[in-house]
Amino acid sequence: xxxxxxxxxxxxxxxxxxxxxxxxxxxxxxxxxxxxxxxxxxxxxxxxxxxxxxxxxxxxxxxxxxxxxxxxxxxxxxxxxxxxxxxxxxxxxxxxxxxxxxxxxxxxxxxxxxxxxxxxxxxxxxxxxxxxxxxxxxxxxxxxxxxxxxxxxxxxxxxxxxxxxxxxxxxxxxxxxxxxxxxxxxxxxxxxxxxxxxxxxxxxxxxxxxxxxxxxxxxxxxxxxxxxxxxxxxxxxxxxxxxx
Amino acid sequence: xxxxxxxxxxxxxxxxxxxxxxxxxxxxxxxxxxxxxxxxxxxxxxxxxxxxxxxxxxxxxxxxxxxxxxxxxxxxxxxxxxxxxxxxxxxxxxxxxxxxxxxxxxxxxxxxxxxxxxxxxxxxxxxxxxxxxxxxxxxxxxxxxxxxxxxxxxxxxxxxxxxxxxxxxxxxxxxxxxxxxxxxxxxxxxxxxxxxxxxxxxxxxxxxxxxxxxxxxxxxxxxxxxxxxxxxxxxxxxxxxxxxxxxxxxxxxxxxxxxxxxxxxxxxxxxxxxxxxxxxxxxxxxxxxxxxxxxxxxxxxxxxxxxxxxxxxxxxxxxxxxxxxxxxxxxxxxxxxxxxxxxxxxxxxxxxxxxxxxxxxxxxxxxxxxxxxxxxxxxxxxxxxxxxxxxxxxxxxxxxxxxxxxxxxxxxxxxxxxxxxxxxxxxxxxxxx
Ligand SMILES: Cc1cc2nc3c(=O)[nH]c(=O)nc-3n(C[C@H](O)[C@H](O)[C@H](O)COP(=O)(O)O)c2cc1C
Numbered sequence: 001x002x003x004x005x006x007x008x009x010x011x012x013x014x015x016x017x018x019x020x021x022x023x024x025x026x027x028x029x030x031x032x033x034x035x036x037x038x039x040x041x042x043x044x045x046x047x048x049x050x051x052x053x054x055x056x057x058x059x060x061x062x063x064x065x066x067x068x069x070x071x072x073x074x075x076x077x078x079x080x081x082x083x084x085x086x087x088x089x090x091x092x093x094x095x096x097x098x099x100x101x102x103x104x105x106x107x108x109x110x111x112x113x114x115x116x117x118x119x120x121x122x123x124x125x126x127x128x129x130x131x132x133x134x135x136x137x138x139x140x141x142x143x144x145x146x147x148x149x150x151x152x153x154x155x156x157x158x159x160x161x162x163x164x165x166x167x168x169x170x171x172x173x174x175x176x177x178x179x180x181x182x183x184x185x186x187x188x189x190x191x192x193x194x195x196x197x198x199x200x201x202x203x204x205x206x207x208x209x210x211x212x213x214x215x216x217x218x219x220x221x222x223x224x225x226x227x228x229x230x231x232x233x234x235x236x237x238x239x240x241x242x243x244x
Numbered sequence: 245x246x247x248x249x250x251x252x253x254x255x256x257x258x259x260x261x262x263x264x265x266x267x268x269x270x271x272x273x274x275x276x277x278x279x280x281x282x283x284x285x286x287x288x289x290x291x292x293x294x295x296x297x298x299x300x301x302x303x304x305x306x307x308x309x310x311x312x313x314x315x316x317x318x319x320x321x322x323x324x325x326x327x328x329x330x331x332x333x334x335x336x337x338x339x340x341x342x343x344x345x346x347x348x349x350x351x352x353x354x355x356x357x358x359x360x361x362x363x364x365x366x367x368x369x370x371x372x373x374x375x376x377x378x379x380x381x382x383x384x385x386x387x388x389x390x391x392x393x394x395x396x397x398x399x400x401x402x403x404x405x406x407x408x409x410x411x412x413x414x415x416x417x418x419x420x421x422x423x424x425x426x427x428x429x430x431x432x433x434x435x436x437x438x439x440x441x442x443x444x445x446x447x448x449x450x451x452x453x454x455x456x457x458x459x460x461x462x463x464x465x466x467x468x469x470x471x472x473x474x475x476x477x478x479x480x481x482x483x484x485x486x487x488x489x490x491x492x493x494x495x496x497x498x499x500x501x502x503x504x505x506x507x508x509x510x511x512x513x514x515x516x517x518x519x520x521x522x523x524x525x526x527x528x529x530x531x532x533x534x535x536x537x538x539x540x541x542x543x544x545x546x547x548x549x550x551x552x553x554x555x556x557x558x559x560x561x562x563x564x565x566x567x568x569x570x571x572x573x574x575x576x577x578x579x580x581x582x583x584x585x586x587x588x589x590x591x592x593x594x595x596x597x598x599x600x601x602x603x604x605x606x607x608x609x610x611x612x613x614x615x616x617x618x619x620x621x622x623x624x625x626x627x628x629x630x631x632x633x634x635x636x637x638x639x640x641x642x643x644x645x646x647x648x649x650x651x652x653x654x655x656x657x658x659x660x661x662x663x664x665x666x667x668x669x670x671x672x673x674x675x676x677x
Contacts, residue, residue: 032456056449061386061457077440077453081386096440100384115440119381121425137439138381140425157435159425179427234430235413238267 019044024051028058035085041065054094059087062104079106082123098125101142114151117144120161126215133170136163139180145215155180156192164211166219177229183208185224196230259502270502271410273591273601275403275494275539275561280511282494282539283548285658286651287667290637298636305632306642309556311354311533312394312463312486315455319463319486320372320394323352324628325556325643326546328563328620329491329537330376330396330467332358334411334420335498335591336564337608338365339616340600343567345369346617351624356396356558359409359434361423362388369617374465377454380409380434382424386457394487395454396465397447399476402495402538405469405509408436410499414594417603444479451484465489470515470538471508477522481532489558490519492538496561498601499592512538514661517648520553529553543630550631551646552662566623567616568598 021031031049034040041064049070052058056075059068062085070078073091082101089097092110101120108116111129118134120142127135130148134156141160149167156172158180168186175192181204182195191197208221232240248254262270291297298305313319328348333341335358342365348355354372357363361383367373375392377384389395400406411420411432421428441450451464466480467489480488492512497505516536523529536549537558549557570578575585577597583590591601599610635643638650652667653659659666660673671677 028456029460033459036459057453057456060453061389063386076446076449080453081389081457083386095446099440100381100386102385118440119384121385134439138435140381156439178430234427236268236431 018046018048020048020050022050023053023055023058028055031058032060035059035062035064035066035068052089052091056094059085062087073110082106092129093127097127098123098142101125111148112146116146117142120144122161124214130167136161136180139163143211143214145211145217147215147217149186152189153192155182158182162207162211164208164215164217164224166217174227174229176233177227179229182227183211183221183224184227185219188225188227191227194230194233195227198226198228200224200226271412271499271592272502272505272589273496273498273500274505274589275496276506278506280494281513281655281657281661282511283513283545285513285654286548286662286664287654288547288551288634288638288650289652291639295639297639298641300633300636303636304641305636307628307632309533309644311535311556312465314463314486314531315460315484316394316463316486317461318393320354320374322354322372322556324624325353325550325554326351326540326624326627327353327374327535327556327558328355329495329558329560330356330358330374330398331560331564332360332409332411332498333363333366334358334360334415334424334603336600337602337611338363338419339608339611339613340564340567341366342369342613343611343616343620344563345373346613347563347566347620347624348372350617350621351628353624354393357392359398359411360420361385362391363423365613367391369613376467378409378434379436379438380424381439382426382434389454389458392462394463394465395458396467396487396489397450397454397485398467399480400467400469400471400491401497402469402491402493402509402512403497404500404504405471406436407500407504407508409434410592412499412592412594415592415603420603444483447480448483463487465535467491469493469495470510470512473510473515473518474522477519477534478526481523481526481528485532487533487535487555488519488523489535489537490515491558492516492536494539495537496564511661512536512540513658516549516552516554517661517663523553530555543627543632544634546627547631547634547643547646548651550635550643551650552648555644562623563620564600566620567600568611568619569596569600571598574598 047068052072054075060080063083067086075094077096079087080099086105088107093108093112095113096115098106099118101123103123105124107126112127112131114132115134116131117125119138121140125144128147133151135150135154137156139158139161145164152170155174159178163182165184169188172192174195309325311320345366346369349371355370356374372393374394378398413429463486465487466485468476470492493509533555535556536554540557574597596602599607651664
């Protein structure tokens with residue numbers, strides 16, 4: 001199970017611009033080890049990963065201002081715990097893309113599976129397609145912008161941060177929400193416990209416009225509705241017992 | 245003559261009355277209070293004619309243990325197999341966490357964070373710090389992951405297998421709220437399932453992700469509450485855990501429903517042999533280390549765990565008592581809270597007179613982390629020496645050399661659970677004679 005010790009086969013067609021790692025030749029361990037090098041941002045700020053072929057844990061634990069372009073589909077936890085880096089998946093992403101991200105930007109050009117951006121504390125996650133169930137579950141400060149739809153239980157127990165859905169939201173949106181804010185342009189199948197629609201005020205339109213711009217989405221903020229916590233479940237009260 | 249009902253005893257009557265008055269279940273700290281088969285129901289067979297003992301004070305009896313050498317480049321090498329269990333900052337004060345770190349470091353063992361993230365107090369004072377990875381992921385961050393000496397993925401606790409964390413509003417102060425990204429004063433009920441994986445296949449991928457993030461340096465533990473232990477241990481080991489932490493139903497908690505504590509999960513004694521069997525069948529016993537917790541109180545419990553096949557134990561409640569919890573000199577203050585020294589279990593309430601399970605700065609100031617640390621170190625030294633006394637009497641030059649063959653049971657239940665003979669017989673219930 002231990003890591004391979006063969007050196008990373010990095011092709012540097014133009015070493016000042018981009019290093020290329022072909023995962024049909026190198027393995028994920030070698031890629032991540034190279035991306036974790038203390039001086040990676042100065043030496044090789046741009047990376048391209050080819051043939052990801054659904055492998056898990058690609059570009060996880062990055063902690064530097066590097067950009068990583070991944071040509072194809074990735075498996076679980078791509079860009080997990082990302083800090084500072086910009087990771088772009090030119091394909092679909094498996095479970096938990098950008099889970100627990102702290103900062104930086106992760107962009108999925110295709111669709112994302114469950115738990116996209118789970119527990120993430122900061123940074124921006126953009127899913128240009130749709131995201132499956134539990135998008136933004138337990139989010140703790142991240143901004144997530146989804147071009148398409150999100151599945152059920154999205155933003156479950158969301159503590160902080162903002163989830164923007166340009167399409168529709170599935171069942172139980174924002175269940176047991178704390179202070180995360182949710183914007184949806186399309187329909188919401190149902191709201192979860194303690195999640196309510198809230199008034200869209202000028203400051204919300206402004207922050208939504210900023211988020212959409214940051215994500216490169218052309219949607220009109222005026223077409224969105226805002227959802228947040230009713231804060232009825234913050235402290236246990238026997239009269240609310242049926243909500244749990 | 246007043247006759248108390250065995251079915252409706254006074255405690256039961258009081259429970260019904262309390263429920264009728266308040267409309268909410270009882271939440272408390274501590275572990276199961278009912279009597280269950282436990283290590284007290286086992287005895288060691290000291291050496292005599294057929295085995296010879298080692299000289300106390302003269303012949304060595306080693307106590308060190310290596311945890312997590314299966315995959316990690318930096319396994320933990322501890323001087324004693326008594327480790328400190330995960331207890332959150334939030335449940336405990338910052339000073340209590342510091343005291344645990346000081347005490348553990350003094351005797352060369354590890355301490356563990358909890359459901360609230362890593363504090364500088366404990367990282368600073370802990371030579372070996374295990375960083376918990378819980379469903380809530382409060383305060384989880386990759387920098388702390390990299391600063392940790394090991395990572396413990398928490399699936400469950402013995403006090404509440406299948407339950408999530410709970411921290412009542414009184415303890416969600418500004419600092420606790422900030423670390424957990426929660427509004428101040430909310431009743432925090434954290435998730436019972438991990439947000440981004442379910443089941444053993446996912447767990448394997450999750451373990452690999454954590455290894456990738458930390459460059460395969462750190463052991464990855466998996467903590468489970470004792471219930472379907474045989475299967476859980478097999479699945480966790482197959483998923484790649486380096487260390488399995490097995491917590492029995494007597495295990496303490498900071499805040500859980502009483503009904504959960506008392507009625508869910510199985511005793512530590514019943515779980516431990518199942519875990520060992522599971523590891524043995526996978527050829528992984530002693531390769532994947534087993535840390536056992538839940539009602540470990542002294543060197544005899546430690547020695548019995550080792551004899552049944554554990555590699556180390558973890559203590560929670562006993563560590564808090566060593567720091568000063570339930571101290572007799574606080575009796576009057578406990579009584580003001582409706583309890584008494586020796587009974588206090590309202591660790592959820594944040595009003596701990598000993599200053600341990602509180603976030604109130606005035607109460608917390610009562611605990612001197614240096615003094616507390618020394619008391620804990622004393623206690624762990626005593627536990628270790630007690631276990632050595634027993635091991636030498638059994639002729640063992642290392643605590644890990646203790647074996648089931650050194651044990652007998654006092655009750656049929658304990659014999660069946662521990663899979664050792666009833667004392668004075670060769671009968672192990674459930675096994676062919
Ligand atoms: C005050 C307190 C807080 C705890 N917090 C956590 C926690 O955050 N995470 C966890 O996995 N277990 C937690 N536990 C359980 C302990 O890690 C451990 O499993 C248990 O205390 C062992 O049983 P013992 O108390 O009988 O020694 C806590 C226990 C106590 C007493």
